[in-house]
Structure formats: structure tokens, C-alpha cells
Amino acid sequence: MAEVKLFGTWFSPFSRRIEIALKLKGVEYEFIEEDLSNKSPLLLKYNPVHKKIPVLLHNGKPICESFVILEYIDETWECPSIWPRDPYERATARFWAKFFDEKCVPAMWKVCWSKGEEQEKLKEECTQLLKILESVLSGNKFFGPGENIGMVDVTGNFVAYWFGILQELAGLHVFTKEKFPNVGEWIDEFHNCSIIKENLPPKDKLTAHLQARFQAVAASK
Amino acid sequence: MAEVKLFGTWFSPFSRRIEIALKLKGVEYEFIEEDLSNKSPLLLKYNPVHKKIPVLLHNGKPICESFVILEYIDETWECPSIWPRDPYERATARFWAKFFDEKCVPAMWKVCWSKGEEQEKLKEECTQLLKILESVLSGNKFFGPGENIGMVDVTGNFVAYWFGILQELAGLHVFTKEKFPNVGEWIDEFHNCSIIKENLPPKDKLTAHLQARFQAVAASK
Numbered sequence: 001m002a003e004v005k006l007f008g009t010w011f012s013p014f015s016r017r018i019e020i021a022l023k024l025k026g027v028e029y030e031f032i033e034e035d036l037s038n039k040s041p042l043l044l045k046y047n048p049v050h051k052k053i054p055v056l057l058h059n060g061k062p063i064c065e066s067f068v069i070l071e072y073i074d075e076t077w078e079c080p081s082i083w084p085r086d087p088y089e090r091a092t093a094r095f096w097a098k099f100f101d102e103k104c105v106p107a108m109w110k111v112c113w114s115k116g117e118e119q120e121k122l123k124e125e126c127t128q129l130l131k132i133l134e135s136v137l138s139g140n141k142f143f144g145p146g147e148n149i150g151m152v153d154v155t156g157n158f159v160a161y162w163f164g165i166l167q168e169l170a171g172l173h174v175f176t177k178e179k180f181p182n183v184g185e186w187i188d189e190f191h192n193c194s195i196i197k198e199n200l201p202p203k204d205k206l207t208a209h210l211q212a213r214f215q216a217v218a219a220s221k
Numbered sequence: 222m223a224e225v226k227l228f229g230t231w232f233s234p235f236s237r238r239i240e241i242a243l244k245l246k247g248v249e250y251e252f253i254e255e256d257l258s259n260k261s262p263l264l265l266k267y268n269p270v271h272k273k274i275p276v277l278l279h280n281g282k283p284i285c286e287s288f289v290i291l292e293y294i295d296e297t298w299e300c301p302s303i304w305p306r307d308p309y310e311r312a313t314a315r316f317w318a319k320f321f322d323e324k325c326v327p328a329m330w331k332v333c334w335s336k337g338e339e340q341e342k343l344k345e346e347c348t349q350l351l352k353i354l355e356s357v358l359s360g361n362k363f364f365g366p367g368e369n370i371g372m373v374d375v376t377g378n379f380v381a382y383w384f385g386i387l388q389e390l391a392g393l394h395v396f397t398k399e400k401f402p403n404v405g406e407w408i409d410e411f412h413n414c415s416i417i418k419e420n421l422p423p424k425d426k427l428t429a430h431l432q433a434r435f436q437a438v439a440a441s442k
């Protein structure tokens with residue numbers, strides 16, 4: 001039995017970031033693909049509270065919630081550190097990682113599935129969020145610290161990859177390189193990083209998957 | 222100038238928990254009371270993204286977001302540790318602290334300010350959350366690990382104190398000791414802990430403050 005198992009789905013930015021963390025640490029793991037429309041008894045056993053992926057199983061013990069898992073991975077397998085060592089830099093990294101997950105992901109997801117007045121409000125909210133990201137990246141290639149890609153950038157995977165595909169399917173232009181050149185350059189750098197590139201779902205496959213969801217939502221209305 | 226300053230408000234469970242953490246660590250600090258209806262230029266300077274309390278200022282550098290601050294405090298002033306040392310216990314503690322903040326606080330806050338059908342839905346949601354807390358506390362005095370009160374319990378301060386006052390003002394009986402005896406015992410233990418008792422806003426003052434908010438909302442409708 002593998003010591004480390006990850007319950008996830010190939011199309012989830014949350015399980016993809018755990019895979020990147022495990023690979024950066026050199027931890028071997030078994031990936032268990034979940035069918036979210038028919039969750040496995042094991043997933044429900046290991047995450048009875050939220051019933052969600054990702055779940056990391058380490059020596060039979062489950063860890064849930066993607067940020068909790070990332071911290072656990074960094075504390076359990078020490079080298080190389082995936083979060084900054086300095087407490088202040090670490091706090092700053094956690095702040096921006098939370099900003100991606102708690103502010104950007106919900107607004108950028110919802111704007112693509114909403115209509116009318118609600119969508120207009122969400123467009124404005126997303127624009128404000130992108131302006132903040134744009135200003136943080138002024139003079140910086142990455143979300144820092146330092147000149148190299150780090151875990152904050154990895155936790156920005158939804159913004160850097162998924163959102164581009166989603167907004168195209170939804171016919172939106174909330175993010176464009178012209179409006180947000182710093183964010184645009186960051187996205188290019190993100191895609192130039194080999195460990196990230198190798199751990200993103202293929203664009204065709206992800207587009208087809210999301211398109212099917214758009215069609216299912218349209219058909220249900 | 223004090224090395225450590227905390228921008229907060231006396232009635233906020235989020236700034237109160239930072240005060241408890243600082244006191245557990247024996248860190249001296251200056252508390253700066255913010256008027257949330259007229260935020261100070263310093264607060265807006267130090268937390269330009271969220272414009273919210275609490276903000277910890279350490280040697281002139283700001284740290285925002287209550288969980289980020291709690292982690293920073295634990296990493297900067299090492300003894301005594303306020304989160305468990307063992308990575309798995311620490312992950313479990315983070316999981317429940319997040320559960321309090323991301324699930325319990327929003328639902329238990331909103332249920333007290335909503336009406337009609339929306340309130341009925343929120344009552345059901347709060348009941349489900351309390352059932353989860355009830356089952357976690359089965360056989361345990363605290364949210365653990367171990368037999369002593371810890372930071373998870375401290376992050377449950379809204380549930381253990383604020384919610385009781387709010388639901389009384391709203392005329393609700395979502396939580397009762399009869400329905401949730403384990404949670405009831407945990408709340409009693411919470412109030413028996415001297416460092417917590419000394420760092421809660423006085424009940425009369427908090428009740429009057431919240432009552433004024435209820436009246437203001439009613440008058441604006």
C-alpha cells in the first residue's frame with residue numbers, strides 16, 4: 001500500500017496544487033481519481049464534514065482542505081521548503097494565497113455562470129480583484145518573495161489557467177492582457193515553469209469538460 | 222514606540238482571539254481601538270486590500286487576516302506553542318479553526334439578521350453545523366488535541382459567546398443546551414478558562430452594542 005494517497009480529480013485546481021507540492025518535495029503518491037457525481041465511500045469516510053476533494057491520506061490518516069494539506073506537506077517533509085521560511089514572508093505568502101482562494105476563485109467562477117445584473121456586479125468585482133493583483137505584480141515577476149515562482153503562484157492556478165478557459169466559454173473579456181499587463185506577464189511566466197506546465201490538465205480536455213458543464217446548465221434552464 | 226500594536230475593536234471576536242494569543246505568548250502590545258464607521262488612515266494604510274481589523278503591526282510591518290496573524294504569532298514568539306507541534310495534530314486543529322470561521326461564523330451571524338424563508342434555511346444550516354460540533358465533542362472536553370483548552374477553542378469564541386447573545390436578541394433558539402449537550406458543556410468550560418474570561422467583552426456592554434445594531438437595522442427598513 002502506498003504511504004501517501006491523494007483523492008482528487010484531474011480537472012480540479014485544488015487537487016492539482018497538492019500534486020505540485022508533493023512533486024516539489026519528491027514525495028511519491030498514489031492518485032485516486034474521484035467521480036464527483038458519485039463520490040466513493042472512502043472519500044465520504046475520510047472527509048465526512050465537507051465531502052470534498054482533495055483529501056490527502058498519509059499512513060492511513062486523512063488531511064482535508066487544500067491549504068491545510070499544503071501546510072501539512074511542508075511541515076511533514078521538510079526539504080525543500082515550499083513556503084518561505086521567514087515568518088513575515090510566510091505570513092505575506094499566506095495572505096495572498098488566501099486572497100486567491102477566498103476572493104478571486106469564488107468571484108471569477110461565479111461571473112462565468114451568472115447572467116444580467118448579477119453578472120455585471122461580478123464583472124466589476126473581478127475587475128477590482130484583478131486591479132489588486134496588477135498592483136502587487138508591479139515590479140515583481142511573481143507573488144514573491146524573491147525572483148522565483150513559489151507556492152503563492154501555484155495557488156493562483158485558477159486565475160492563471162482555469163479562468164482564461166472559463167471566461168472564453170462564457171464569452172467574457174473580464175481579464176485581457178491589454179487591461180492587466182502585469183497579470184498577463186505573470187500568467188506567461190506561470191506557463192513557462194516546467195513543474196506547473198506538467199501538472200495542468202490538457203487545455204483541450206479541460207475545455208471540453210467545462211463546455212459540457214455549460215451545456216448541461218443551459219439545458220437545465 | 223511599542224514594538225507590537227494591534228488594531229482591533231473591543232467587540233470583535235477576531236481581534237479578541239489575537240489578544241489571547243499574544244497574552245499566552247507573553248507578548249506586550251499596544252491595543253488601538255478602531256472606529257469601524259470611520260476607519261483610521263493607519264488601518265487603511267496597513268490593510269489596503271481588505272480594510273478590516275484585526276491588523277498586527279510588528280516592528281512597523283503589518284500582518285492582516287486573523288488566521289495569518291495567529292500563525293505569525295506562533296512562529297515569531299516560539300514558546301509556549303499555541304498550535305500543536307505535531308504536524309497531523311496541527312492540521313486537525315487548522316481544519317476545525319477553519320470550520321469555525323468559514324462555516325459557523327457566517328451562518329450563525331446571518332441567521333440572526335435574516336427573516337422568513339431565508340432564516341428557516343439558515344436555521345437548518347446552523348443546526349447541521351452544531352450537530353457536527355456536537356459529534357466532535359463526543360467524549361472530548363475540548364476540540365483538542367489533548368485534555369486542555371487550545372487555540373481551536375479560542376477560534377470558536379464566536380460560537381461560544383457572541384452567538385448566544387445574538388440569538389437571544391433575535392429571539393431564536395437554534396442552540397440550546399438540551400439539543401446540544403456536548404456543545405453546552407464545552408461553552409461552560411470555555412467560560413471557566415481564566416485567560417478567555419478575562420478577554421471577552423463584558424456581556425452587558427456587548428449586548429447593548431448588538432442591540433443598538435438590531436435597532437438601527439430595524440429602523441432602516
